[in-house]
Amino acid sequence: MRHCAFNSSKLKDRPQDRALRDAYVIGISNPKIRQALLKEEDPDLAAAEKIIQVAERLEQDVRQFNSWNNTNLPIVAKLQQKKSISKYSSSNGKSFSTTTSDLCQSCGSTTHSRSECKYRTFTCNFCKRTDHLERACQKKEKK
Structure with a gap:
């Protein structure tokens, strides 16, 4: 007990x-x-x-x-x-701030990822690389 x-x-x-x-x-x-x-x-x-x-x-x-x-x-x-990036220009010319993790690297949209983007096979008019649009071109952003 x-x-x-x-x-x-x-x-x-x-x-x-x-x-x-x-x-x-x-x-x-x-x-x-x-x-x-x-x-x-x-x-x-x-x-x-x-x-x-x-x-x-x-x-x-x-x-x-x-x-x-x-x-x-x-x-x-x-x-x-999330890391802030500098202002990003949209297709209508207006600027807005966003974060790198929110942007599709092929078109710049915040509604989907790069793997789901229909523009990932398009050729950029600025750098002539195939995988993004001009509005999402990182080389253009640097100039």
């Missing part, structure tokens, strides 16, 4: 409460919660229940936070990776 080694002076007159409290402590599967209970000098049944509830709630909050963190970590990392 196992016992918790509590002094039990508070529960001397209530053996059922003492037995329930000891059963809680022995039956707790989480070692951290059990340690929190054993740190108490001589908890009564209500104090033991409160410690268990607080520890379980805290554990649940930590799991929820970790879940949120793991879900949003790739989004945060992607936002941090």
